[in-house]
Amino acid sequence: MKQQLDFIITSNKKLNKQTFLIKVTPKNAEPLPEMLPGQFVQVLVHDSSSIFLRRPLSINYYDKENNEIWLLIQNVGGGTNKITELKVGENLNLLFPLGNTFSMPDKNQTTLLIGGGVGTAPLLFLGKNLSDKGYTPEFLLGGRSALDISQLNDFEKLGLVYITTEDGSMGQKGLVTHHPALKEKQYDKIYTCGPKPMMIAIARYAADNNIDCEASLENHMPCGFGACLCCIENIKERGNICVCTEGPIFNTKELQWID
Amino acid sequence: MDRLKVKIGDLELKNPVMTASGTFGYGTEYSDFMDLSRLGGIFVKGTTLEPRQGNDYPRMAETPSGMLNSVGLQNKGVHYFVSDIYPKIKEYDTHIIVNVSGSTIEDYIGCTEALVGLDKIPAIELNISCPNVKEGGMAFGTSCVSAAQVVKAVRKVYDKTLIVKLSPNVTDIAEIALAVEAEGADCVSLVNTFLGMAIDAEKRKPKLSTITGGLSGPCIKPIALRMVWQVYNAVKIPIIGMGGISNWKDAIEFILAGSHAIQVGTYNFINPSVSVEIVDGILNYLDRHNIDSISDLIGKLDY
Numbered sequence: 073m074k075q076q077l078d079f080i081i082t083s084n085k086k087l088n089k090q091t092f093l094i095k096v097t098p099k100n101a102e103p104l105p106e107m108l109p110g111q112f113v114q115v116l117v118h119d120s121s122s123i124f125l126r127r128p129l130s131i132n133y134y135d136k137e138n139n140e141i142w143l144l145i146q147n148v149g150g151g152t153n154k155i156t157e158l159k160v161g162e163n164l165n166l167l168f169p170l171g172n173t174f175s176m177p178d179k180n181q182t183t184l185l186i187g188g189g190v191g192t193a194p195l196l197f198l199g200k201n202l203s204d205k206g207y208t209p210e211f212l213l214g215g216r217s218a219l220d221i222s223q224l225n226d227f228e229k230l231g232l233v234y235i236t237t238e239d240g241s242m243g244q245k246g247l248v249t250h251h252p253a254l255k256e257k258q259y260d261k262i263y264t265c266g267p268k269p270m271m272i273a274i275a276r277y278a279a280d281n282n283i284d285c286e287a288s289l290e291n292h293m294p295c296g297f298g299a300c301l302c303c304i305e306n307i308k309e310r311g312n313i314c315v316c317t318e319g320p321i322f323n324t325k326e327l328q329w330i331d
Numbered sequence: 332m333d334r335l336k337v338k339i340g341d342l343e344l345k346n347p348v349m350t351a352s353g354t355f356g357y358g359t360e361y362s363d364f365m366d367l368s369r370l371g372g373i374f375v376k377g378t379t380l381e382p383r384q385g386n387d388y389p390r391m392a393e394t395p396s397g398m399l400n401s402v403g404l405q406n407k408g409v410h411y412f413v414s415d416i417y418p419k420i421k422e423y424d425t426h427i428i429v430n431v432s433g434s435t436i437e438d439y440i441g442c443t444e445a446l447v448g449l450d451k452i453p454a455i456e457l458n459i460s461c462p463n464v465k466e467g468g469m470a471f472g473t474s475c476v477s478a479a480q481v482v483k484a485v486r487k488v489y490d491k492t493l494i495v496k497l498s499p500n501v502t503d504i505a506e507i508a509l510a511v512e513a514e515g516a517d518c519v520s521l522v523n524t525f526l527g528m529a530i531d532a533e534k535r536k537p538k539l540s541t542i543t544g545g546l547s548g549p550c551i552k553p554i555a556l557r558m559v560w561q562v563y564n565a566v567k568i569p570i571i572g573m574g575g576i577s578n579w580k581d582a583i584e585f586i587l588a589g590s591h592a593i594q595v596g597t598y599n600f601i602n603p604s605v606s607v608e609i610v611d612g613i614l615n616y617l618d619r620h621n622i623d624s625i626s627d628l629i630g631k632l633d634y
Contacts, residue, residue, distance in 0.1 A: 073363045074363040074364065075363065075364070076364055076602070076603060076604060116601065116602075121395050121396045122395050122396075123393075124393055124394070124395070124396055124397055124398060124548060124549075124601070125393050125398060125600065125601065126600070126601060167364075167603065291388065291389075292389060292391050294391055294393075294398060294400075294597075294600045295360075295599075295600040295603075296600075297360050297361075297363075297364075297603070298356060298360045299354060299355060299356040299360045299361070299599065299600065300353075300354065300391070300400070300402070300600055301353075301376075301385065301390070301402045301405050302389075302390045302391035302400060302402060303388075303391075304385070304388055304390065304405070305388070306387075306388070311384050312384050312385055312388075312405055
């Protein structure tokens with residue numbers, strides 16, 4: 073069940089020049105409901121007339137033990153700037169948990185989780201979930217430079233991590249789609265989140281190699297729960313549907329990204 | 332709670348707080364966040380005779396204290412509404428009012444005829460003010476002649492409460508309100524969105540796929556309030572006021588300007604339970620000011 077709840081910020085860490093990890097817990101210590109990888113929250117940005125709408129953010133991790141939600145935020149100005157400026161102890165009002173989840177692989181299937189920049193956010197939660205369920209997920213993280221690679225230690229605890237950066241400052245130089253792992257290894261399932269051109273390239277790679285692939289979309293979302301009909305994606309055979317309720321996770325076969 | 336009761340035509344509302352079409356889905360989208368039975372009514376998504384895919388993405392642009400949308404009446408058509416949606420929502424303990432849209436007068440008539448027999452739909456809101464469709468929509472609501480024509484035609488086939496939703500994109504909204512009143516409208520609701528535009532300066536491109544769209548949110552409230560007041564001073568039928576309402580104080584302002592009831596729109600996206608908070612806030616206001624009934628406040632602007 074979706075809910076609106078006031079949270080309190082328990083931690084706000086700057087991971088690199090633009091990326092922040094904010095941890096929040098319910099203000100009145102209400103136990104958090106079950107949440108699934110791929111789901112997101114809608115963050116209310118306080119006291120700002122120029123930032124009118126809530127901002128959707130992936131659930132980076134659900135820390136059951138500490139009753140916390142982790143949010144990975146890239147400060148790209150505007151609303152994200154306001155959120156990253158918040159201090160420990162300040163309030164944050166969230167609508168959550170919203171959206172669907174990734175589908176689990178079949179038994180013994182190999183998985184690769186490909187994230188670009190802050191798009192790695194939901195993949196940590198997914199990776200933990202896969203790992204808890206006995207899978208051995210592998211990760212391919214990409215960015216413009218080493219500064220875009222966040223939470224490397226957390227990912228490394230969950231499985232093998234490959235890295236690419238466009239400037240070569242960390243890992244392989246180039247784009248995630250050029251990483252040799254994609255040529256040398258055989259995966260049964262790919263999950264991806266990041267910039268749309270990256271996800272389209274991965275969807276194409278998956279289609280060419282007959283690999284099942286799921287992507288997390290980030291269309292503009294005023295409401296996040298299927299009321300405003302603004303975040304639509306044109307899906308094969310079904311037409312315009314809401315990314316917020318029927319997604320944000322889609323099998324790339326359903327999308328009109330590639331022919 | 333009788334203190335909050337108001338009447339719109341034959342329609343008795345338990346309170347004057349309703350939710351605006353296009354911002355509240357079919358109500359079900361909000362049932363996790365609030366108790367729908369606390370509302371005076373729910374205006375469900377704009378419905379057309381034939382299914383509509385709506386406009387292409389992007390359909391939304393954020394603006395200071397508001398947003399532009401160009402959804403373009405995406406819906407599965409009135410027959411789908413009757414067969415698949417109505418059975419799921421008819422037991423709600425609040426009034427369900429369908430917003431009826433069309434491209435031609437025949438569309439409006441066809442859509443209305445499909446709804447007239449539904450027991451639990453006590454009223455329709457005739458949308459002659461959608462700015463986001465190529466044909467019809469707002470075109471009907473921007474001239475007295477065409478507004479009168481569509482209301483006259485629908486009135487002939489609809490004997491329940493007929494509400495007409497007015498466009499603010501006109502020179503004199505009171506004139507349009509008078510024209511639809513003369514053709515038998517039981518109530519006018521106003522305002523729909525203002526035609527607006529947003530541009531991405533860096534890319535030198537419009538932010539909406541349709542270039543223009545409808546502006547809503549707190550930024551339009553002062554203009555909406557002025558229009559409600561002008562219409563109140565012109566017509567005898569009740570008014571449902573809306574335009575940027577985001578708290579109980581806004582709602583009281585619209586009632587003072589002459590609204591019998593109000594609709595909460597865009598702010599539902601920001602705070603999905605704002606409408607019930609407004610009901611509580613209005614009651615509290617009546618208590619503080621020793622006012623017996625909300626009816627005593629309608630149009631009671633002191634000047």
